[in-house]
Amino acid sequence: MTGVLGALAARVRLGTRGRLLAITLLPMLALCATLTWYHYQARQAEVQAELAERGRLLAAALVASSEISLMYGQFDELRATINGMLQTDSAIQRITLLDASRKPLLDVAARGDARPEARYYEAAVHKRLLYVTGGGNRNVGTMGYVQVRMTPSAMLLKARQRLQLELAVALAGLLACVALAWRMTSGFADSLQASMAAVRAADAEKRRLLQRVTSAVEDERKAIALEIHDELNATLIAVRLEAQQVATLAEGMAPAGTAAQVRDKAQTITRLALGLYNNGRSLVRRLRPEMLDMLGLQGALEEMVRQVGSSHPACHFVLKVEGDVGAITGDAAISAYRIVQEALSNIVKHARASRASVEVSRQGDVLHIRIGDNGVGFDPARTAAGVGLAGMCERVQALGGSFALDCASGTRIAIELPL
Structure with missing residues (x-):
């Protein structure tokens, strides 16, 4: 619990307000970016659709003027008309007049470096036969074609400017x-x-x-x-x-x-x-381990493991000690002894193990205790913690240590006690 509190305190010191702002504002930023992208893509699609519609209408409108120019081979008036269109509508990039064999007769392009669309819009110029009697006319052939190429540059520029204005307003609100x-x-x-x-x-x-x-x-x-x-x-x-x-x-x-x-x-x-x-x-030894006072922590642990092993020969107990463990006294020595005692008692009563190990090592001012067995283990989520296990945790917490339990395969306990 101490480690958890320390981590939480460190996070608080690193900037609680920043994290709260991130939690609050990141979804807003994501939503704003998503809406902006969607709006930009929708505007792109609108520009393409509008260009397609205007290109088809323009090609159809130029058919009547082109018919007279094709019939008489005079294109000056048509060229002037097209130049006027190019000057008044920046979305038109090029207009081309073709004969029936698709040979270019007139090609007028807008000035500037606007990039044209890859597609073009074409309308056929039909030769018409006029009937005096009966009225009406009839198409009797194709005289040529009118091709119109549009450019989205100007419309996209306006869309970007509008989008920039909208982004500036959204950024101010953000x-x-x-x-x-x-x-x-x-x-x-x-x-x-x-x-x-x-x-x-x-x-x-x-x-x-x-x-x-x-x-x-x-x-x-x-x-x-x-x-x-x-x-x-x-x-x-x-x-x-x-x-x-x-x-x-x-x-x-x-x-x-x-x-x-x-x-x-x-x-x-x-x-x-x-x-x-x-x-x-026997009761005196359980209440107050005489070996702890007589032999120190290391000797008392060795005597305890020896007695448990001799009393329960079906399980092989191994003790490994590293560092100056025998010099540990006071509450830490008693707590370590009681923790190992309770763990061995649980192994004998519940584990049904054939091998158990106790590792005790001192590294600086920290005592490490590792206890494990190859028994049946248990599921902490389904099995309520016993009094012995709770007592072990309380002893570790009282000294400000850490307690870790792994019961997936057998049971392993890892404890660190500050000295």
């Missing part, structure tokens, strides 16, 4: 939104900073409370262990000695049957007292 969002996120960033500080303070207080509770529990265990060792075990020793004296006195009693019964009862009391004494010793 800048106004940025300024407003910057002002609005100021209070939010300050409140988030305060919330993060409160969370960090609460986390530090939680770790202090956990450490105090852990220390209090260990002190109480130590007191109970001393009480059992000094009072109860001493009393049991006295009871066993008294029972042995009763058995000795019973040997001179009469009748013999009663003496034998008294002796048997005294021996039974001796055995019970000895059993209670051994149970008391």
Whole structure:
């Protein structure tokens, strides 16, 4: 949890307001860019459609004037008409008059470097036969063709200018939104900073409370262990000695049957007292590991792994220690010992493993503990965490360490404790 809080605090320091603005404005920028692209493409399509319509209409309009010029072979008037069109309409790039065999008779192009379209619009100039009687006329052949090429340069330039104006207006509105969002996120960033500080303070207080509770529990265990060792075990020793004296006195009693019964009862009391004494010793070791005080952390871990391995021969336990682990004392030593003790207990009770390993290494001011087995594992999402696992996490949190659990194949625990 401490690592998560640190990462969050770093992000806050790097610029909460910037991230909030990015979250707010990036969708707006994406939407604006999309609409601008769509508007530009739609305008391009409109220009192409308008050019096509105007080109066809212009070609059809020039057919009547071209018919007279083709009939009499005089193109000056037609040329003047076309020049006038080119001067008044910048979308016309070239007009060409062809004869029936498509030989160019007249070709007038607009001045400038406007790029023409690849396509052209063509209309046929038909030869008409006029009937005096009956009225009307009839096409009797093709005299030539009128080709019109258009250029989108001028219309596209107008479209770009209009688009630039629209973009300038949109950018002004976007800048106004940025300024407003910057002002609005100021209070939010300050409140988030305060919330993060409160969370960090609460986390530090939680770790202090956990450490105090852990220390209090260990002190109480130590007191109970001393009480059992000094009072109860001493009393049991006295009871066993008294029972042995009763058995000795019973040997001179009469009748013999009663003496034998008294002796048997005294021996039974001796055995019970000895059993209670051994149970008391075992309870004392569980409450307060004597080996931790006598041998240090490394020796206590070696003794623990040896005892667990001898008690459960179906699973092979391996201990690997690196660094100056034996010099660790205090709460860190007790927490490390209890964590390994609880992990081995869980392996014995639940893992059904044939091999388990415990790796303890000291690197500088950090104690690394790795515990793994090849057992059945479990699914943390479906299996509620037991009291032992929760206790391990609380011990790690109390010392400001990190706890990682992997149960995909077997169970692996990785712990880092600051010293």
